[in-house]
Amino acid sequence: MNAHVRHMTLAVSTAVAVAATGLALVAPTATAAATAGASLPFSSVEAESATTDGAKIGPDHTQGTLASEASGRQAVQLNAGQSVEFTLPKAANAVNLSYSVPDGQSGTLAVYVNGQKTATTLPVTSKYSYVDTPWIVGAKTHHLFDNTRALLGADLPAGAKVKFEASVPTTVDVADFEQVAAAATAPAGAVSVVDKGADPSGAGDSTQAFRDAISAAKGGTVWIPPGDYKLTSALSGVENVELRGAGGWYSVVHSSSFINQGNSAGKVGLHDFAVVGEVTERNDSSPDNFVNGSLGPDSSVSGMWIQHLKVGLWLTGNNDNLVVENNRILDTTADGLNLNGGAHNVQVRDNFLRNQGDDSLAMWSLNSADEGSSFSNNTISQPNLANGIAIYGGTDITVQGNLVQDTNALGSGIAISNQKFADPFFPLAGTITVTGNTLVRTGAINPNWGHPMGALRVDAYDSAIDANVNINDTTFTDSPYSAFEFVSGGGTGKAVQNVTIDGATIDGAGTVAVQAETPGSAKISNVKASGLGAAGVYNCPFPTGSGTFTLNDGGGNSGLDTVWDDCGSWPQAK
Known part of the structure; x- marks a missing residue:
């Protein structure tokens, strides 16, 4: 998915009204979660x-x-x-x-x-x-x-x-x-890919052996012994079968497109092996992914080491009730994982992602809405072009207990957005719950805007935010620019509304705690901000005359009582 482009200039008229915050200097009664992220080995x-x-x-x-x-x-x-x-x-x-x-x-x-x-x-x-x-x-x-x-x-x-x-x-x-444990042994009754002719030296082509093992093991387990296995084309027709290895340090599949299938009857298990590709560039028309398409309902992916692919999991079609947990996704040239529409009750939890070339974790409600799905307790480090976590549309979505750090250009730590990229798109609806997340050094200068994207962004890019967005117990540490941002990234002044913030600790922000750039409102409570570079609040909706953004004081706030009063200039980070 393309990174974010907003056609908007830095200059904003000083005639834009700046809404009074009415925020009291009171110690917060709710604090952000003490720990977040995956339990890592x-x-x-x-x-x-x-x-x-x-x-x-x-x-x-x-x-x-x-x-x-x-x-x-x-x-x-x-x-x-x-x-x-x-x-x-x-x-x-x-x-x-x-x-x-x-x-x-x-x-x-x-x-x-x-x-x-x-x-x-x-x-x-x-x-x-x-x-x-x-x-x-x-x-x-x-x-x-x-x-x-x-x-x-x-x-x-x-x-x-x-x-x-x-x-x-x-x-x-x-x-x-x-401390890597010893290699696991084969489950009883499993069909070994080596017994079907796979070459564990990595010299020969093991594609057909994997296909034969999958066919023979339907309803059971395919065993991938320790070794290196070369696959020269993608697997398809994978359903009602588990593929299991001896561990990601031992059983290594070399493939730049491991599974590519538009549909599956489901009940697929992918566990405890590595898939390492040879993807050296980003080609959005090529399925250079660990999984491209559908694993089918009631599937699971765990204990995987996924590296040097375009995307880890690009999921379309039916993936209902999928669980993706305890995996490592490294060095992808685009997304780490993208629920690309129609994801129902998908749980992505306790994963480690580093060095993605686009969003590390994304839900994109294209063609049909992602519903009831969650990103929980993941650790994300160094997405180098877009967001750590991005929710583009969808209904009743949860982002909980994640640790995101060191985002780069064109991205925030977490983005809750109605940027559609393509149609048909299903905007945010129902209740979007963002709770207990920790954002460290997140947010970046957007070169298309000429000024920053906040660490946590709520973005009415293509349409107003009508969902209930509840943001609770967030920890911000050393944000280079702002902590919270409310914006219409398309530069058309769509409203951000129905936002409730309850509980946040902002420990250092280069500019402001709240960066409001579009009409709308949010209720803000129990937010404690310190170490701000410029002011508590920047409130200059764009375009000029589009309206104002109102911060409704719910009490228990501190550090938010100052307002940047020059809408013709942008506060410089300190």
Whole structure:
């Protein structure tokens, strides 16, 4: 799905009325959720907090720079021969490392444990980076980082030192250290793909063997033993069957289009293996996805490692009651997961997503409405062109308990939007519940607007917001620009209404706590804001004369009593 383009200028007439907030300086009685995000099997350590003879870069929020796309907006640059050494916070026997090398280069990182060089090396390459999408207005070369992983060959205790030495100039961002369990064994009665002729060395084409195993195992389980398996074309006709591997570190399928089917009778299980593609660009007319289309009703996806594809799961057709949980989706050139219409009671929970080239998680109600579906307790890091979580239309949707951090250009941490992109589109309806989410360093300058998108955006882009939007218990930390934004991104002054905010902690925002740019109203209660760069509220609806936005004081607010009073200028971030 295309990233967001709004035809609107920065200049706003000072004649636009600024609605009085009437917000009292009272300590909030409700606080944002203390924890959010997925329960992850690894511990992440930032390179800038490690020991290095390289150079630290950042923080930076400038579109298209390495630091701006890095976790924490900081990283460490190594020349050949330089290194960065991490101290393990917990026992580990494996590492996944986020890095970048200059365009056109490849090399390795040598691995040292407690000062001793090991036989393990990590490959690094620019092959999957430096993506260009000139058809997306406002996009620059992006997707600058990639992930590389290895088993370390030993169980290392907490406190062990793991050092990475570069053979080519390498920017190291963050290391995920993990204690990987032993490979699982085959379930009783499962049909092995190797028994059907699959080549676990990765040399031969295993496509037909997978198809034969799926056909033989209908009603049961296909077993993918440890190994590497090459598939040269997509699987289809996958229904009433479970595909299970020995774990994402052991059973690895190399495929740039794993399942591609328009419909399925359902009851598909995809569990505990990796699918790693060779997608190096974004081609929106090609189904270069882990799953493209339908798994059918009552299906589940868990324990997957999904990497180097265009989209993780692009879901159309009937996926009713699908559960997607405990997966890792890394380095996609577009969305991590998109419920592309007609998703009923789909639950996407406890997943980790990093380095998406569009929305990390999206619901897009095209052709029919997504209904009763939820994104819950996911951890999202570094979407580099759009939003962490985006809800484009749909009925009775829930976004709960997620952690989103380090969004880049053309995106917010969470977007609740009536941007349709295409027809027929089904706008937001019923009750949209956004609760218990934590947004860290989210929001970005939109190059098409000339000013920022907030960390949490409610956007009447193509039509007014008529749904009840309830936003509760949100934590904002170090927002580069604003926390809440109410806008009509198409620049036509559609109203944002029926919004209730109850409970938020805003700990640092570069400009304002509330950025109101369109007519409408919201009731706001129990919001505590501190560390604001310019004022509590910016209230300048666009276009001039379109109306005013009213903040109705529900009590228990603090830090929101000042208003940016010059609608002819934009507050500069501090």
